[in-house]
Amino acid sequence: MKDAFLIQIDHAEGSLQRLVGLIERRGFYIADMSVSDAGAFREVHIAVRERDAGRCIHALGRQIDKLIGIRRVATNASAVDHQGVSVCPA
Amino acid sequence: MTAARPVQQTEPQPTTGARLVVESLERLGVEVVFGYPGGAIMPVYDALTSARFKHILVRHEQAAAFAADAYARVTGKPGVCLATSGPGATNLITGIANAMMDSVPLVAITGNVSSALMGTDAFQEIDILGATLPMVKHSWIIRDPADIPSIFKQAFHIAASGRPGPVLIDLPKDVQVGAAVASSPFPPDPPGTAQRIDPAQVRRAESAIGAAQRPLLYIGGGVRIAGAVEDVRAFAHKTRIPAVSTLQGLGVLPVDWPTNLGMIGMHGLRAANDAVQACDLLIVLGARFDDRATGRLASFAPNARVVHIDIDAAEIGKLRHADAAITGDVRIVLPQLNPRMPSIDPWIKQCAASKAETAFRYDAPGDGVYAPALLNELSKQAGDAFVAACDVGQHQMWAAQHCEFSSPHAHITSGGLGAMGFGVPAGIGAKLAQPNAHVVTITGDGSFIMNIQELATLRRYKIPLKIVLLDNASLGLVRQWQELFFDRNYSEINLSDNPDFAAVAQAFGIEAFRISKREEVGAGIARLLAAKGPCLAHVLIDAKENVWPLVPPGKSNSEMMHGDSQ
Numbered sequence A: 001m002k003d004a005f006l007i008q009i010d011h012a013e014g015s016l017q018r019l020v021g022l023i024e025r026r027g028f029y030i031a032d033m034s035v036s037d038a039g040a041f042r043e044v045h046i047a048v049r050e051r052d053a054g055r056c057i058h059a060l061g062r063q064i065d066k067l068i069g070i071r072r073v074a075t076n077a078s079a080v081d082h083q084g085v086s087v088c089p090a
Numbered sequence B: 001m002t003a004a005r006p007v008q009q010t011e012p013q014p015t016t017g018a019r020l021v022v023e024s025l026e027r028l029g030v031e032v033v034f035g036y037p038g039g040a041i042m043p044v045y046d047a048l049t050s051a052r053f054k055h056i057l058v059r060h061e062q063a064a065a066f067a068a069d070a071y072a073r074v075t076g077k078p079g080v081c082l083a084t085s086g087p088g089a090t091n092l093i094t095g096i097a098n099a100m101m102d103s104v105p106l107v108a109i110t111g112n113v114s115s116a117l118m119g120t121d122a123f124q125e126i127d128i129l130g131a132t133l134p135m136v137k138h139s140w141i142i143r144d145p146a147d148i149p150s151i152f153k154q155a156f157h158i159a160a161s162g163r164p165g166p167v168l169i170d171l172p173k174d175v176q177v178g179a180a181v182a183s184s185p186f187p188p189d190p191p192g193t194a195q196r197i198d199p200a201q202v203r204r205a206e207s208a209i210g211a212a213q214r215p216l217l218y219i220g221g222g223v224r225i226a227g228a229v230e231d232v233r234a235f236a237h238k239t240r241i242p243a244v245s246t247l248q249g250l251g252v253l254p255v256d257w258p259t260n261l262g263m264i265g266m267h268g269l270r271a272a273n274d275a276v277q278a279c280d281l282l283i284v285l286g287a288r289f290d291d292r293a294t295g296r297l298a299s300f301a302p303n304a305r306v307v308h309i310d311i312d313a314a315e316i317g318k319l320r321h322a323d324a325a326i327t328g329d330v331r332i333v334l335p336q337l338n339p340r341m342p343s344i345d346p347w348i349k350q351c352a353a354s355k356a357e358t359a360f361r362y363d364a365p366g367d368g369v370y371a372p373a374l375l376n377e378l379s380k381q382a383g384d385a386f387v388a389a390c391d392v393g394q395h396q397m398w399a400a401q402h403c404e405f406s407s408p409h410a411h412i413t414s415g416g417l418g419a420m421g422f423g424v425p426a427g428i429g430a431k432l433a434q435p436n437a438h439v440v441t442i443t444g445d446g447s448f449i450m451n452i453q454e455l456a457t458l459r460r461y462k463i464p465l466k467i468v469l470l471d472n473a474s475l476g477l478v479r480q481w482q483e484l485f486f487d488r489n490y491s492e493i494n495l496s497d498n499p500d501f502a503a504v505a506q507a508f509g510i511e512a513f514r515i516s517k518r519e520e521v522g523a524g525i526a527r528l529l530a531a532k533g534p535c536l537a538h539v540l541i542d543a544k545e546n547v548w549p550l551v552p553p554g555k556s557n558s559e560m561m562h563g564d565s566q
């Protein structure tokens, strides 16, 4: 299943590389991606698919959210939950 | 007549980027930097000669990162390491990864070729920002010397705040030599944002504890990082809930704490692993369900609900569902947790009986040195001032099992990365951070030789680090796995042609002696601890000794092998 993220990210050098690297390293395949300049930040639309059954899209959302320079993370999988209980692991 | 305007005092004069680096480190309160010079960082080294902090010249950049890491673990302040571009920078990488895996605040500073040469495969050019992206909390290439103070300030803050970790600052050479006035005054500390602890999750945790019959505290390294040792002790005392610990959580509760069952995991204690399998509620404090701790995750604590408390929201629910999830500093959360305790007396009795039944014994037959007994004795002789800086292998696991740590700060170990070569440089960093402690590096013959050159650093700065080298003439932990899981097909583990380590140490100008019999252990440890300068005890042990118990890789913690331990 594909899940989509909308991410707002600072312009800082290396920030896109950091984001893309994190997503792949955490076990997700990037199916689609677009980047646009939104003035004070960049907006990234990105569709991902888990590489295997053990991956949790909510955990990925929280890991992206932790990166320095991320202003906003939203996903269609359900709102990324900053404080709450993750539903992914068994 | 009006006095002349004191221009120099009000308007900052332009200075070089290198000078701004040194000034920034001074203003950030840095007391020691571990480093090694080279072409692309020479302007900073030029400015260093007038620095108010101390620079320790190590003999390999990896050691600079490891020493800075241990310095940070002991002080809680960021450790700083410095290297040139290319090979200097790549030599730091293992140390940066080590700090990432164990959540240590480390600031790594690298020189790079001039901006115009970056991207041209210039001499000693490496994209160190790119190479270290997976293992830093954040990183910068500074493009304008005027940004140096603000980026350094931010870097130290990011390294040390929240869940700590390493950061990297790359300084192209033109930025170091470029003239600049800092773009803004040294920025003030960012305002501390009060942590909002979700009261609903706290209530959930309290009711889970109130409903439990067999609750268990699962103590991780986050407790030390949060400075929450006293809070955990108070909570464990108040609730009487039995406790287990990860490798990094050792020392939070003293070994003789009645309900402390000790370390869990691959080389954990049987009472601890059994308690996890039997508990009906796991209260996880600053831990992340690392696979070395959990064994096969699917069968870890199979009957337990989970209360998970961690500063890092991304750890909660990553590997194990949390029934109550509290994102926050353990030190802030724990005092808010006031469960109505059910009667858990039968469970406490069960745990205490299991602890007594499965306790380690130190009466192994023979008159050769028994490493577990030696390490137990070492920690007892050194007492509360004991700090162990461990290398990686069987000796590391024996240290974790058998040393009696009075606090988690007393145990410095490469847990997440398991990096051989950590022990000696970590000992250097720890001893410089805590000169009055009995800092002892516990190492093996394989690990020791990986950073053996740092004996020269010990000698140069007369750092009275003590080293216990447990020499089994092999890569013991690998040999043990080959014996147990690869049909005794021993492959490339034989180190019987090791040098005479005592003679090597003496050649570096370091006092050294050898212990080969059990009867020499007590006096040998006393001599080591009493030595005024650095000192090495070269201890010969049986090459066939194994670490027990052991959970085979990929198996459940309920499937422990006990060998000859019980």
Ligand SMILES: Cc1ncc(C[n+]2csc(CCOP(=O)(O)OP(=O)(O)O)c2C)c(N)n1
Residues within 6 Å of the ligand: B391, B392, B393, B394, B395, B396, B418, B419, B420, B421, B443, B444, B445, B446, B447, B448, B470, B472, B474, B475, B476, B477, B478
């Ligand atoms: C840098 C590095 N290389 C390889 C390993 C794999 N490894 C883990 S333990 C070990 C053997 C360690 O030997 P030694 O230091 O003599 O300790 P012993 O197990 O004999 O106590 C090896 C090779 C590692 N952890 N780190």
